[in-house]
Amino acid sequence: MNDPILEIKNLNTCFDNGYSRIHAVNNVSFNVQRGEILGIVGESGSGKSVACLSVLRLVPRGGRIVGGEIIFDGEDLMKKSKREMRKYRGCRISMVLQNPLTSLNPVIRIGDQVSESLLLHSKEKRGRVMSKVVDLLKAVKIPSADMQVSQYPHQLSGGMRQRVVTSIAIGCEPELLIADESTTALDVTIQAQVLQLLRDLRRERGLSIILVTHNLGIVAGMCDRVIVMYAGQLLEIAATEELFANPCHPYTKGLLRSVPRLTNGKKRLISIPGQPPDMSRVPEGCPFWPRCEQSMDICKSENPPVSTAGSGHEVKCWLYAHETR
Ligand SMILES: Nc1ncnc2c1ncn2[C@@H]1O[C@H](COP(=O)(O)OP(=O)(O)OP(=O)(O)O)[C@@H](O)[C@H]1O
Numbered sequence: 001m002n003d004p005i006l007e008i009k010n011l012n013t014c015f016d017n018g019y020s021r022i023h024a025v026n027n028v029s030f031n032v033q034r035g036e037i038l039g040i041v042g043e044s045g046s047g048k049s050v051a052c053l054s055v056l057r058l059v060p061r062g063g064r065i066v067g068g069e070i071i072f073d074g075e076d077l078m079k080k081s082k083r084e085m086r087k088y089r090g091c092r093i094s095m096v097l098q099n100p101l102t103s104l105n106p107v108i109r110i111g112d113q114v115s116e117s118l119l120l121h122s123k124e125k126r127g128r129v130m131s132k133v134v135d136l137l138k139a140v141k142i143p144s145a146d147m148q149v150s151q152y153p154h155q156l157s158g159g160m161r162q163r164v165v166t167s168i169a170i171g172c173e174p175e176l177l178i179a180d181e182s183t184t185a186l187d188v189t190i191q192a193q194v195l196q197l198l199r200d201l202r203r204e205r206g207l208s209i210i211l212v213t214h215n216l217g218i219v220a221g222m223c224d225r226v227i228v229m230y231a232g233q234l235l236e237i238a239a240t241e242e243l244f245a246n247p248c249h250p251y252t253k254g255l256l257r258s259v260p261r262l263t264n265g266k267k268r269l270i271s272i273p274g275q276p277p278d279m280s281r282v283p284e285g286c287p288f289w290p291r292c293e294q295s296m297d298i299c300k301s302e303n304p305p306v307s308t309a310g311s312g313h314e315v316k317c318w319l320y321a322h323e324t325r
């Protein structure tokens with residue numbers, strides 16, 4: 001079934017610092033199907049957050065989208081005016097940011113923070129908004145929701161604050177939710193509860209979700225498909241089961257090998273040797289070749305094409321490019 005809510009085509013987002021250009025997102029294409037949870041993984045600095053922010057056209061200062069299409073529900077967001085974009089942000093597409101615990105204002109009561117976005121985006125009447133706020137807090141499973149509206153953020157635990165942030169994000173009933181490392185700062189039990197909440201929202205509201213995470217365990221438990229990013233490029237994409245059973249790119253294999261397993265016994269944890277490249281000096285050819293055990297001469301000079309490794313499984317690596325070579 002091909003029914004995408006979002007299609008990203010050849011997205012390029014760069015930062016210019018006057019001396020050099022950083023390709024934070026380099027020719028990336030992917031789609032998100034309606035009701036799908038799509039995971040994005042990759043080491044720090046690989047372009048996951050910039051790719052997500054580009055979807056909302058909220059690239060940090062100094063950066064800009066220099067090419068590509070962002071098709072949301074059939075409309076190219078790149079062609080929208082600033083005013084039109086406001087109808088999408090926080091309304092049809094919403095985002096839970098990398099550091100949710102700092103997203104709440106410490107001196108404003110929870111109820112007022114949640115109602116603010118409802119009043120702004122959904123034209124809710126001021127008199128009726130508080131009952132909607134309580135409904136929303138109940139939807140994210142905050143106990144005694146009607147009491148919590150008058151609390152300040154510091155009076156809530158980390159997990160509860162995260163639920164409040166999520167309630168703001170789903171308040172206007174978005175079709176797409178982008179959760180960027182939104183559970184990283186939480187302890188594992190709270191993390192599991194928040195992830196269960198996202199799963200419930202998908203089931204109950206048909207929400208599509210982009211889930212950015214470093215944690216491959218979360219990917220395995222949550223995502224339908226996964227994207228692997230490295231140095232701003234998309235190296236592999238596959239259904240989650242397929243990616244875990246049959247990883248193709250040496251980088252993906254390295255990421256999977258570095259996950260601790262009980263069955264490893266006393267074996268040492270294997271990490272990928274070396275460091276991700278300095279983004280202002282990404283090597284020629286495939287960006288991963290200096291760290292790749294299987295690199296060949298061609299990898300050092302030419303960027304590999306995208307090859308098909310199975311149904312819905314694509315990989316950008318010369319080892320799989322026999323037909324296109
Ligand atoms: N505000 C900025 N100014 C200049 N360059 C930036 C800025 N934000 C990001 N970059 C560049 O874009 C690259 C990708 O950054 P991004 O934040 O998308 O990485 P990430 O994959 O989300 O990493 P992390 O896992 O640490 O969140 C960085 O390596 C950096 O070079």
Ligand SMILES: [Mg+2]
Nearest residue numbers: 048049050098
């Ligand atoms: Mg990030």
